[in-house]
Amino acid sequence: MIIVPEKEIAGLISAEECFDAVEAVFAAMARGEATNFPVIREAIGHADALYGFKSGFDRAGLVLGLKSGGYWPGNAEKGLTNHQSTVVLFDADTGRAHALVGGNLLTALRTAAASAVSIKHLAREDAKVLGMVGAGHQSAFQMRAAVAQRDFERVVGWNYHPEMLPRLAETAEELGLPFEAVSLEELGAQADVIVTITSSFEAQLKDGHIRPGTHLACMGTDTKGKQEVDPAILARARVFTDEVAQSVSIGEAQHAVAAGLIAEGDITQIGAVIEGMAPGRTSVDAITLFDGTGVGLQDLAVASRAVDLARAKGVAVEIDF
Template sequence: MRADATLLLLDKDAVEQLLTPDEVTQAVREAFVLHGRREGRVFPVVREKLATGGVFGIKSGDVPAQGLLGFKAAGFWPANREIGGEPHQATILLFDPATGRPQCVIDGNAITTVRTGAAGGLGLQLLARQDSTRLTVFGTGVQARSQLRFALRTLPRLACVEYVSVDRRADEGFESLFADQCDIRCARDADEAVSRSDVVITATPGAGPLFDAGALRPGTHLNCVGADTAGKRELPDGVLQRARLVVDDREQALQLGELQWARETPCVELGTLLLGERPFERAAGEITVFDMTGLALQDLTVARFIHERACAEAVGTRIGWAW
């Protein structure tokens, strides 16, 4: 038995210290390209409701050529808000594929937040009209904030942002984060806000349709984040039938995403577009949708660079882990 081996632990503070938006975007882009080339594998997703009221899931995969193997155990526990906690919980583990030894335990909340925002940014870069000036975001929580941050980085002409909060009331904390980057205000009527928008981002718990399909005007792009479990949705009937649909993974979107509600809708994976294998030219009046269910490879490529940087900079806590 080897007794000199260690396991690296990286908590939330350590991860946030090492994250940078540009590097996360680069890692997420790599994940989509690996997926498009089928050089990275995505294993079947576990996503189960619990008797406690939470939802627990596991996303896992590997990149054999890079010696990258791991999983993210994550879920959503809404009752955490009542005790002052974050409802989303996630932990990432990286393993040595040659031995099965755990290498690193990483707080997954910060990684999930930023890698999903970066994926949304890539979707906007490829699919949205680059002259877009008006955006509506549904939600004011952690993921809505991340999506809006990356949208403002990606679409430099965005000037007007409307947000739809759960109670239709203004959220001063949310507004203060973006007030110096755009004209931001609370939308009282979701349909009216959507009808004025070039870009719509849905980042809610996915409890049901958020607006009327008739509110969408030609040329709008939608990033849809909240449908990540069977039974969840944010889009009303009729939207996907009018749109060009892009997904992160077709099989996963059929199980968990908006695609589960319109299963015959033709779609293309984002990795294919990034590889240039299928040219994407947007007609001015087209409606486009990016159905984002979240790939294990996104978590793993980001976790890998966090692990490498933590080792190089001696960040984190090491504990003995004999084998």
């Protein structure tokens, strides 16, 4: 069995390699060659934590496994990231345990890769202003991944806790872009692409904030009850997702569907756009929204790539299991 420790991940896999892995597995899902299994995600009644499992099988790449982990909101005070996860891969031919991979950084990278895939395929080509809603740990990864997809000229941002906004300012400076902290009304009025990456259980962006031509990548809602944007936005938008079943049950679309504003059939898998099976953006004035719920196959794809790189670079730990 191969072990790839968390401490090795940063030196192994790049954001670009994660992007390619996630885009490929989304396409495989659309072709019917990769399947996610039902998600288990529950509040455990201790440390305010959410814990669960995401799993699946990619027949195209013969990648089988699961990610176990969740969200511990008090971890920052302990010097740890709030999101904690581990990926376990199995041999698709025998079922034997194949690899154990640290999943914390991979989760941030694959989440950012998914929103970047949506920007590549759905945002206007002339998008110039990036809006960031949320300034937590994953926001820096999101900004870096988004900026790689369009020639953004500046970044505007908002966070419920304004004292965290320096993270966005520092990341924008790293990328050579000016940053301005703004209200949500100002953010919606200025941004061509908006990435939401919060743990909110109440809509922050309202329908009136969003102007025609905007692309939204909603990346924070992955649990029943969570919510980042007004359901009325989804009623106005063309809605895309990583997986429809998750979108309507634990994703941003859960609220719009429950309110009768959209139906499951109104939501398109991003993989179908990648594969040319469905249209993406159809006009410059269209509002497009990607409901990034986070599927297990994303985790397995990037973890499998990390294992290959770890073996090639000689940093994988191999044990008899």
